[in-house]
Amino acid sequence: MINVEKLNRDYYFKEKEPGFKGALKYIFRPKKNVKRAVKDFSFSIKKGEIVGLIGPNGAGKTTLIKMLTGIIPPSSGSVQVCGFTPADLKDDFRKKYAVVMGQKSQLWWDLPAEDSFELNKEIYQIPQEQFDENVKELVAIFEVEEFLQKQVRQLSLGQRMKMEIIAALLHNPEVIFLDEPTIGLDGTAQKQIRKFLQKVNRERNTTIILTSHYMEDIKILCERIIVINEGENVYEGTYQDLINRVSPFKIVEISFERSTEITHTLPVEYLDRNPFKVKMKIDKGEVKNVIGKMFKHYEVEDVAIEEEDITDVVEKIYSSI
């Protein structure tokens, strides 16, 4: 479905120094600079996969998506999407995918979303029957029927994002690129969008490429993730493998029925320790052993096992790989 090989993208830009002198200098003798936003990037994605593209701000995620959709051509290397070279901008190719960027809108601000859907119907030459069916189905899943006739500018961010995704799916694209689809949304809306994407993927076998800063999105949706950092492909594999790799610990919280002094030496790091409760960071291989000992020697009231704090994990992913 998607094949990317040794992809590079350079950005040329002129540096602008601050101040009046800098502005003058910029006019007459600008300092030219090159930045390689994507370096020797290779990967492939099969039909029907959901792949998460994660990385810190400025890592090159959006640049990569822009190359996959043909918005910008690569400096070198090859990209193939659905058998097309995106940068050729063939109409047949453009009917095969859709792109939703969280911060950009394809809906008409002053008109109801329905009008934008109608426009897409003509642009993509969608048969009336398919169009009606799709609108009905997608609107029902998102439960946004009552907002169809409301001006887009009067919709909330979550409602608008849902409309945005519906507009992108009307022509039954084979691939859909989502650049931070849940940015700024509340928990309920995020959940709905995730469920929706899962459903679309399952029922239509749509390939989904997703970028997000919310690890929940990635964890729940993506069978496979690709981590990009400073333009390089630094990790490719499942979410769980990545977590195991960067975070070999679990956080275990144990509370006791009465004031307890732990006398055994355990292979743990104490995060919090008081007579009624301990919070420990334990190597994943040792969890069973430690909890077993606890139950055996102390009067345990309750146990809670958690993954390491997700924010810390993300930080580790970006800095350690």
Place this chain on the structure above:
Amino acid sequence: MLLKKYTAVFNITFKESVAYRFDTLTSAAFSFVKIYLAYLLWTAIFSGKEEIGGYTFPMMLTYYIIITFITRIARSENIIWETAEEVRTGGYTKYITRPIRHFSYCLSRSLSKGSFSFLVDTIAFLIWILIFRSNFYIPENPLNILYFVIFAFWDYLH
């Protein structure tokens, strides 16, 4: 089929213009103020005189009414600014990622925006003529009227 794409763009743009109908209507109505001001000014200048430099009062007022109409329908440069803004902010990508030609898209949009204001302005134009009918100068050569209509329409297309 291909034309249908661009009729759709025409239609949606027309709907967009109608969404701001109050804005369009009031701006058309307020252009009356300009004409009325010209009417007062030229009444004062012409007081006691039949003719100034070969022009009569109705000729002068007619000139004002026509020129107001022309300037109003000649404001089609919005599309150019819109495109510039889209390139700057990245909105332009919506033409790259969808099967649509930017040029034809803009042309349909421009035609659509133009026809809405052309409609409103023509109505306003006819109302002014009606109001100032006693002072409206109708050219003796009907061919001139025809030329005017042709060029006004050309102006709108532009």
